[in-house]
Amino acid sequence: MAVIEASGVCLTFQTADGPVHALKDVDLSVAPGEFVSFIGPSGCGKTTFLRSIAALETPTGGTLRVNGKDPDAARRARAYGYVFQAPGLYPWRTISGNISLPLEIMGFSKLERAERIARVMDLVELSGFGAKFPWQLSGGMQQRASIARALAFDADILLMDEPFGALDEIVRDRLNEALLTLWRKTGKTIGFVTHSIPEAVYLSTKIVVMSPRPGRITRIIDSPLPPDRPLEIRETPEFIALAHEVREGLREGHGDA
Numbered sequence: 001m002a003v004i005e006a007s008g009v010c011l012t013f014q015t016a017d018g019p020v021h022a023l024k025d026v027d028l029s030v031a032p033g034e035f036v037s038f039i040g041p042s043g044c045g046k047t048t049f050l051r052s053i054a055a056l057e058t059p060t061g062g063t064l065r066v067n068g069k070d071p072d073a074a075r076r077a078r079a080y081g082y083v084f085q086a087p088g089l090y091p092w093r094t095i096s097g098n099i100s101l102p103l104e105i106m107g108f109s110k111l112e113r114a115e116r117i118a119r120v121m122d123l124v125e126l127s128g129f130g131a132k133f134p135w136q137l138s139g140g141m142q143q144r145a146s147i148a149r150a151l152a153f154d155a156d157i158l159l160m161d162e163p164f165g166a167l168d169e170i171v172r173d174r175l176n177e178a179l180l181t182l183w184r185k186t187g188k189t190i191g192f193v194t195h196s197i198p199e200a201v202y203l204s205t206k207i208v209v210m211s212p213r214p215g216r217i218t219r220i221i222d223s224p225l226p227p228d229r230p231l232e233i234r235e236t237p238e239f240i241a242l243a244h245e246v247r248e249g250l251r252e253g254h255g256d257a
């Protein structure tokens with residue numbers, strides 16, 4: 001069964017300036033364990049599509065199923081964790097306290113919380129930093145903490161909206177590597193929004209190229225790269241050819257190919 005199944009999904013926002021077609025006729029099927037990146041220029045509906053999967057927006061047409069359920073039922077079943085662009089950690093709580101908060105709200109016992117916090121901190125390589133406050137950590141470490149928080153429910157799906165966009169390239173490279181390791185270890189299905197072609201190509205098993213006005217999918221590219229990817233893979237002809245294909249897809253969407 002597909003983890004995410006979109007068929008003819010449309011979403012039109014009614015604004016004071018008239019309707020905005022944020023998504024038009026989006027068809028996509030994501031299998032369990034895939035790493036799917038959404039790439040495209042500003043305003044092509046990447047965030048809107050991710051938010052629709054998470055039941056934070058409601059499509060105005062078509063059907064969208066998450067784990068075979070409608071997105072709202074999937075949200076209630078805690079089908080996914082969501083990582084936002086900014087880490088969004090509470091400065092008055094420690095890193096452990098931040099990861100713990102949603103677990104507290106969901107009523108997990110103290111013992112279970114401690115076990116889960118230790119496991120996810122290990123996954124994002126932050127063990128030993130639990131007692132620190134967010135402002136004592138670098139930007140990259142804060143974003144890792146926010147990923148740990150999203151992983152704490154142990155949902156099968158991880159939705160990430162440009163999580164590394166604000167970080168410098170060296171930190172971003174390290175986090176990309178860490179995310180791939182985490183994905184291989186956990187087998188989760190990941191939906192990842194990015195503006196970066198190398199990031200999309202490095203991370204994904206499937207690259208979804210989108211285009212604006214109306215927001216739509218112009219190409220879906222299945223990656224031929226192996227799951228095990230050292231950073232140096234970016235220098236290989238296969239990687240460069242794939243990046244070229246994504247760039248072509250982006251150009252086509254702009255109508256100036």
Ligand SMILES: Nc1ncnc2c1ncn2[C@@H]1O[C@H](COP(=O)(O)OP(=O)(O)OP(=O)(O)O)[C@@H](O)[C@H]1O
Pocket residue numbers: 013014015020021022040041042043044045046047048049215
């Ligand atoms: N709540 C809203 N009300 C009205 N229009 C909206 C709303 N949310 C998004 N839009 C519009 O829908 C379109 C798609 O927006 P969306 O944020 O999904 O694009 P995006 O591809 O994620 O862009 P970016 O890369 O800049 O984050 C844009 O034209 C945006 O202005």
